[in-house]
Amino acid sequence: MRADIRHLTEYRYAEPAWDSFNEVRLSPEVSARQDLRSFHLVVRPEASLVTTHRDYFGSLIHHVHVHERHQVLRIEAQALVDTRPLAPLEAAPFSALDNLRGEFTEFLVSSPRVPSGRWPQVFGVQGPQPHEDLSAFMVGLTTQLHRQFSYSPGATSVGTTLEQFARDQRGVCQDYTHAMLGICRTLGIPARYVSGYLYSGGEMIGADATHAWIEALIPGHGWIGFDPTNDMLAGEKHIKIGHGRDYPDVSPVRGTYYGGGGEATLNVEVRVYADPPGGSSG
CATH class of the missing domain: 2.60.40.2250 (Immunoglobulin-like)
Incomplete structure (x- = not known):
């Protein structure tokens, strides 16, 4: 596109x-x-x-x-x-991350806007077992958060903390992204904040400003984007500017x-x- x-x-x-x-x-x-x-x-x-x-x-x-x-x-x-469109996302066992985490520590530890916490429990997420498919887990997590959170412009600001968002789970793409980052990092899945644009043709949320989503490390695929605001993988309609640990980096x-x-x-x-x-x- x-x-x-x-x-x-x-x-x-x-x-x-x-x-x-x-x-x-x-x-x-x-x-x-x-x-x-x-x-x-x-x-x-x-x-x-x-x-x-x-x-x-x-x-x-x-x-x-x-x-x-x-x-x-x-x-x-x-x-x-x-x-260009994404290649099909194939299965990858969660245990395949074991030999990769040491290379991506900066996307596993806490950051200013994504502090350490019991985020899977806070947001009601059950982590995958070592033999389970990480790709399928990430797709399912994207859908769960999309359904669980309420998109509500004005409910939060650029300074809203993850703790504040967790209380009523109403906000915008930045909040969805910080929450998903907290969950992934706590579970040992390297994940980073992405800033970019979204072409929607009026069909998707977050297209009237810079948009945010996460990229998670999927063994065999590299960094794959997941957009919980719109319940989808980040494909050719997502135009990436850059990535960092959380919003202030980008x-x-x-x-x-x-x-x-x-x-x-x-x-x-x-x-x-x-x-x-x-x-x-x-």
């Missing part, structure tokens, strides 16, 4: 701000499952300096500095991405500024088209 992505982040300030420094993670990754045909970052007012580097997990970060005074800051990312835009007269008003608009508007490009 070819996806044309338009992601606009707009900050409005009550008073002029200046020396705005922003860290932008919006460039989709290049991998065996997706190709990045083009990426453009447009900043208004025009940035006085834009530099890039890759973070510890391999995500491309743009550092944007706007020196002049401004009351509106617009950061628009435009990307054209080709994705937050799309964050930064600092001087002035502004208090907290800025934030507006985010995301559009993902299955075909580029106006015909093919790239």
Whole structure:
């Protein structure tokens, strides 16, 4: 599938701000499952300096500095991405992870937003036996959490803790993902947080902003994406930006500024088209 992505982040300030420094993670990754045909970052007012580097997990970060005074800051990312469907997910015994866990400790231990806890018990999940199929367990867990949680925008915020979400189990894709990470890691399944986009055609949840899902290590397959918000594997309609331990590792835009007269008003608009508007490009 070819996806044309338009992601606009707009900050409005009550008073002029200046020396705005922003860290932008919006460039989709290049991998065996997706190709990045083009990426453009447009900043208004025009940035006085834009530099890039890759973070510890391999995500491309743009550092944007706007020196002049401004009351509106617009950061628009435009990307054209080709994705490929997943290969069929075959059986893999849970015990096959025994020889792999030492290589992926960072995705098994606690992280700031996914602390250690009895998360399988908290969310009513029974872990697999060593001989049981890990692939089937992960598919079943995705379905269980999708049915158990209630998708409720506004019920949580980017700062909501996993403990808070566990109390009423109402939230958004970020909360679903942190909960599934906590369950997997407690059970000894290496799992990481993925930030990206979702093409839905109006059919799926979470397509009006950056979307979140998990990737779990499945022996014989590598890292496979599972989307509990939509009860599905992450396939060609999921466009990945990057991954980390939890949300703060891959937050799309964050930064600092001087002035502004208090907290800025934030507006985010995301559009993902299955075909580029106006015909093919790239």
